[in-house]
Structures are given as structure tokens and as C-alpha cells.
Amino acid sequence: MRLRNLRSRLTLVVVVILGVVLVVGGAVVARDVDRQEHQNLDDRLRRTSELTDESALAVVDRTVPEQDERLNQVLRATGSGIYVTVNRTISYAAGASLPGLTPGASLQARRGFSVRTIDGDRIRIYTKVLRQDPAVTMLLHATTSLRPVTDRRRRMIERLVAIGLAMLLTGGLATWLAADLILRPLRRLRRATASIEGDDDLRHRVPEEGPTELREVARSFNGMLERLGRSAEERNRALEATRRFAADAGHELRTPLTSVQAALSVVHRHPDVDPATRASIVGDALAEQRRLVELLDGLQALARGDARPGADEPVDVVDVARDVVADIAGRHPDGTFDVDAPDAAVIVDGWEPGLRLLVKNLVENAARHGRPGGRVTVAVRVPRDARGPELVVDDDGDGIPAVDRERIFEPFHRVGADNRGTGLGLALVRQQVGHHGATITVGDAPGGGARFVVRFAPRTGRRG
Numbered sequence: 485m486r487l488r489n490l491r492s493r494l495t496l497v498v499v500v501i502l503g504v505v506l507v508v509g510g511a512v513v514a515r516d517v518d519r520q521e522h523q524n525l526d527d528r529l530r531r532t533s534e535l536t537d538e539s540a541l542a543v544v545d546r547t548v549p550e551q552d553e554r555l556n557q558v559l560r561a562t563g564s565g566i567y568v569t570v571n572r573t574i575s576y577a578a579g580a581s582l583p584g585l586t587p588g589a590s591l592q593a594r595r596g597f598s599v600r601t602i603d604g605d606r607i608r609i610y611t612k613v614l615r616q617d618p619a620v621t622m623l624l625h626a627t628t629s630l631r632p633v634t635d636r637r638r639r640m641i642e643r644l645v646a647i648g649l650a651m652l653l654t655g656g657l658a659t660w661l662a663a664d665l666i667l668r669p670l671r672r673l674r675r676a677t678a679s680i681e682g683d684d685d686l687r688h689r690v691p692e693e694g695p696t697e698l699r700e701v702a703r704s705f706n707g708m709l710e711r712l713g714r715s716a717e718e719r720n721r722a723l724e725a726t727r728r729f730a731a732d733a734g735h736e737l738r739t740p741l742t743s744v745q746a747a748l749s750v751v752h753r754h755p756d757v758d759p760a761t762r763a764s765i766v767g768d769a770l771a772e773q774r775r776l777v778e779l780l781d782g783l784q785a786l787a788r789g790d791a792r793p794g795a796d797e798p799v800d801v802v803d804v805a806r807d808v809v810a811d812i813a814g815r816h817p818d819g820t821f822d823v824d825a826p827d828a829a830v831i832v833d834g835w836e837p838g839l840r841l842l843v844k845n846l847v848e849n850a851a852r853h854g855r856p857g858g859r860v861t862v863a864v865r866v867p868r869d870a871r872g873p874e875l876v877v878d879d880d881g882d883g884i885p886a887v888d889r890e891r892i893f894e895p896f897h898r899v900g901a902d903n904r905g906t907g908l909g910l911a912l913v914r915q916q917v918g919h920h921g922a923t924i925t926v927g928d929a930p931g932g933g934a935r936f937v938v939r940f941a942p943r944t945g946r947r948g
Contacts (some may be wrong), residue, residue, distance in 0.1 A: 487570075489671075491663040498659040499652055506648040514641055521633050526597055529610040529639045532564050533626040536578070540568050540624060541614050544576050555579070563632065567625040568614065580819075582607060582627060599630070606630040673702060682715040698732075744769050767821030799836045800829040801873055801940075802850040805862050806841045818857045821847075825864040830873045834920045843918040844937050845909040846877040854879035854933055861929075878929035 539555055559565060559579025568576035582602055600607050608630050615622040653746040676690040689709065692702040747769035751762060813821040832839070845863075850860045863876040883893060893914040913936075917924045921941045929935040 491660065491667055493658055494663045494666075497625065499656045501713050502655045502917045503648075508649060508727050510641075510644040510648060514637070514644065518633075518637050518729050521636065525628065525630075525633060526610065528562065529564065529597075529608065529628060530624040532559070532562070532566070533612050533624055535609055536566050536626075537612070537614060537624050538565055538842055540576055540578065544568050544570070544622070554771075563628050565627045567627065568625045569625065571621055572623075580628070580928060582629070586765060589911050606634070613693060664895045669698045673698060673705075677705065687763045721779070738801050744773060795834065798831045799834050799839050801832055801839070801875060802830050804836070804843055805864055805875065808840060808847055809860075809862055818859075819851055819854070820859040821851075822859065822861045823863075826862060826866065827946075830864050831943060832864055832873060832920070833943060835916075838916040838919055842913050842920075842938070843875065843877075846875075847886075848936075849909050850879035850881075850914075850934070850936075854881040859931070870942055872942040874940070875938040877936045878931065879933040880929065880931040881933040882925055883928055883932060884934045892926070899944075 536555060536559070556578050563580050565577065565579040565582060567574050582605070586723045595611050595613070598609050598611070600609055607630070608628050609624040612624050612626075613622070615626045673690055673694075676688075679688070689706045690702045692699050693704065694702075747765045750765055751757070757765075805825060806823055809823050813819070847860060847862060854860060858880040860880075861878040863874075863877075863878075865874040865876065867874065893907055893910045895911040914924065917938060923939045925937050925939075927935045927937065
């Protein structure tokens, strides 16, 4: 069965690793203990042979009447036995007796340590030479059963297995409980992301808390939400710009299109109209057609500005103001245009086409609504305090009533009876002011006309 949650997988991994460690450790311990047991057993057999060889030789040579009973008791207490063979035939035995090794039986003549199975019992034997000549070979065999060692080894393995299973069970349970604490920040993160999914609000952020890895995950998730939010805002802005373009175009283009249609209809129905009237009708139609083009240009500019403000870059407001004024002055030769700006560059972070559109529409608005042949003044100022640069545009017209100073920035809102404009110029100005983090105010110029003041934010760094 597949383990689907991280808690179960973590517990399984820890139990497997702990099991491997316990098996390897138990095998090493069992091997070392078994080796030490055999080493102790061999040392005991060697010491036994060294302590009993003279006594056994005396009994065999009959220099003493009989074997020492105390020696027998000591050997039996340790589970050891002593056998003396003459030419491989047992002639003397003392201590613990082994089935099958009776006087007269034979033992192999292998020197040193060996293991022999007698009647199903494994026997450890240490053999040394007591006497050897061409006719007689006398050997001493110290023996003991390996059953106690085997039993102890079995009991030790059983204990190790029991301890290992208990440790595995304890470790698995501890890991299961610890995983609940370890994964608690991850569950909080999951609940936070689930709430964002349920609310469908990309402005929410998940808390950046917990271990370093989870904080990095939360930080990456919040970064993704921020990027998705910007993408959604740009998409919504583009959709809104498209809807606005369609609605404004349908509303504002109806009147000029109707006028052009009426003019063409009159010319079509009255082909014999006198040339002066025809010229007047065609002139009105051309004026409406130019107004249509201006409206379309303004609507497209408004839609482009809403959909994509553009990337910020350092822009010299002085250069932009001088270029715009020179261009507009060429189209209004009867007016006077002044630029009051410092010689040094005045830098703001912004979208150069948007800033150029802002200045152009303000200057064009001043030239259009000032008195005929009047003066338009464009000033770029750098305040001495911590405020950002200012762009000031003055005209000498009739000014703007206080009640209309907010509404003039609405699309298609016109002041008075002057319908020469499209009603989009100042709407584009407010749009770009918002995109550049600036503010705009309307007041009275010293000459009695209108004054527009754009205040940019201090340049503390590049805005993203």
C-alpha cells in the first residue's frame, strides 16, 4: 500500500534506518561477544592443561596411588575434563566426563585447539604433548562442552532481538509523534494556501514563519502570488481599458459620425447645390472627420496607458519640456511660449512616452484655452526641501472655476462652451500622473489664467 502522507513516509524511513542500524550493531556486538566467549574458553582450557599436566602424568606413571579428588571437583565445577592418551588410546580421565570418551577409546592426535562432535554435542579440545619418544606418544587433552557458550549466545541474540524490536517500536512511535510537531508549520502553510484558494484573493499572503526551509517555501509562494497578482492586475487593466475604449468610442463617435453622415447625405441628395454651400458642407465634414481622428487617437492613448504603463527609467524632465514646447510652438505661431528651467538635468524615474504625453497635453491645453496670441509658461522647479521636482504650466486665459477643477480630469468633460477638444487630454494627464506616483493640482496663474502643478515623488530609487 502506498504511503500518501509525509508523516507516514517519514516514520517508515526512520524505522527502516533504525532497523538497519540495530541489525548491523547487533551483529557486531554478537560477533564480538561470541569471539570473546571463545577466547575466554580457550584461555581456560590452556590454563587447565598447564595446571593439571603434572598431576595427570604422575597418575599415569603411577608415582601417586590415585588421582586427586579435589582436582576432579574443580574440573567438574568448571565443566572441564582431562584425558591422557598413550598412542591415541585414553589411559586416564579426570573431571567432567564426556559420553563416548571412556578409558580405552581413542582421540585424535591433532595438537592445539579443535572442535569435535561427540554424541551430538560439540566439544572444544586443547591438546598438548606430555611425553614423546619413538615408541610412545603421550598427549594431554583438556576438553569442555560448547553447549553453555551456545546457549548464552542464543539467549544474547534473543535479548538483542527483543531490545531491537522494542527500540523500533519506540522509535517509530516517537517519530510519528515528533512528525506531528515537525509538520505542524507545514499544515499551517497548507491551510493558509487553501484559504487563499477559497477566497480567490491574490492579495493575501501566507505567514513566513517556522523552520528555514518552510520560510523559504512561504517566501517563494508569496513571490509567486505577487507576480500572479501583478499579472491579474495587468490583465484586468487591459480588459477594463478595452471595455472603456469600446464604451467611450461608441458614446463619443456617434455625434461626429452623424454629422459626417448628414453632410454626405445633403451633398448626395442635392448634387446641384451651389459651390459655396457645397464647400461649407465639405469643410464641416472634414472638421468632423479630423475630430474623429483626434478622438480615436486619444482613446487609443488612454487604452494603452491603462493597459501598460511601461518600464521606469531615468528621464530628464527639462529635456522633455523643451522638446514639447518647441513642437507645440511650431503649431501655434501666434502664441508665446516660455520655458523656465535650470540648466542642469532634473531626473525623475518614469516612462518617457508617458511623461512626454503628460507635458504635451498640459501645454496643448494651455495653448488652446489661453487668450488668442497669449503666453504659455512652462517651469521646471527643484524645491530646496526633500520634495520632488515640480512641473508648472501657466496660461493667461479665463482660468478654471473651482467647482470644475476636479471634474476636468474626467474623460469627455469640457468647461464652458468650447468644444474644440476631444475631452481626453486632461484625462490622459491624470492617468500618467497616477502611473508616475505624482500629484496634480489646479489653481490660478499670476496672469489670471489657469495653473497646473505636477509634483513628482522624491527620487529615492528605481520603482518596479
